[in-house]
Amino acid sequence: MLTTLALVLILFLPTLRLLQAGFDWWQQRQKYLRHQPSLQLRVSRLRRQRQYLHLTLVSADGRMLPEAKAGQHIQLFGADAAGQPVSRAYSLAQDCRHSHFYRLVIKAEPGGRLSSQLFRQLKVGDMLHSSRPKGHFVLRGWRRPLILIAGGVGITPMIALVYQALRSRRPVTLVYQTRTAADLLFHRLLNRLPGLHYVPVLSQPPVDWLGGQGRINAAQLLALGGRQADYYCCANAAMTEQLRLELARAGVSLRSELFSAAASQQSFLLQYGAIRTDSAGFRSVLDALNQAGACIPSDCRGGSCGLCKKRLLKGEVIQMLDPAVPLSAGEVLTCCVQAKSALLLGD
16 A cells, blocks of 8 residues: 555656646746736826926726825836836825826936936826835824825825815815925915915025925924824925924824835845845845845835835844835835844845
8 A cells, every 4th residue: 555655656746746836836927917017007298397297197098097095106117227127106196086097296316217217208198007006105084183294296195185185174284395486396286275274384495485484393293283183294214204203202193105215324234145235325125135136026115015025034123114015023024124233034
């Protein structure tokens, strides 16, 4: 009987291995397909305003687009100047009740791998590939007053949040910080929206400016909303972290949206397999490891796709961005963290 069983195993072992290989391939294929761009969009309107690119995108086949929640973003997929694939997340700057178009405002960042290419080359009629709307920067509850804080191009998700709050008759104040009046995107629209308390603040105001001046601080925000309000912020890393700390001292939490953090000033050893590198000068552990040749995949770099998930085997991290995908104990999204000590990571 044992001989017969051994013979059966010998005969069927290659088949079992083939079946396992096929199953492994199918799993990898499904994972690959889940993270591929699922929408083909056509540029229906385009306007360049200083360093900003205003886009209106519609479905290439004329159908309605997938519904989005206020505050969500889509991931655009393209190529950089060297022809290498690149993707970036851009918030939907619109009333998200409309599903026949997506509206984006993209800032052409100096050296931006995708934004600079789009700004220079894109034209009406061009096709773009994108993800479906995603992201976790959405409103919670509906009763409490709402204080929205935006810095620069961080105004884009706030447009959608403002429309949602006004529609639900929720008291909403928008505090918008830029350098100059020319940098105030959607300024005319925001000035005329009934029910919105709009507070523009300029750090470099002209002599005839009648609005807020200087830089937004927690004392100003608390004077507007007190401890009973919900506070949401989309701005650069330095501004967001400063307001988070100041509000925390007053016992108030701040929900924030960041697509990237400021570069780390801390020097710690990062190890992943055979890759060994330093954390200093990089916005995330993902960026540091990939610069050293790790080739960890990532679509969003903002905590939404989950492709850069790794196990933290040793060390401590600083959570720079809030992940939108579920994580098990000991797992991190490398795009969302910086090193707080030397790190050892594994698959």
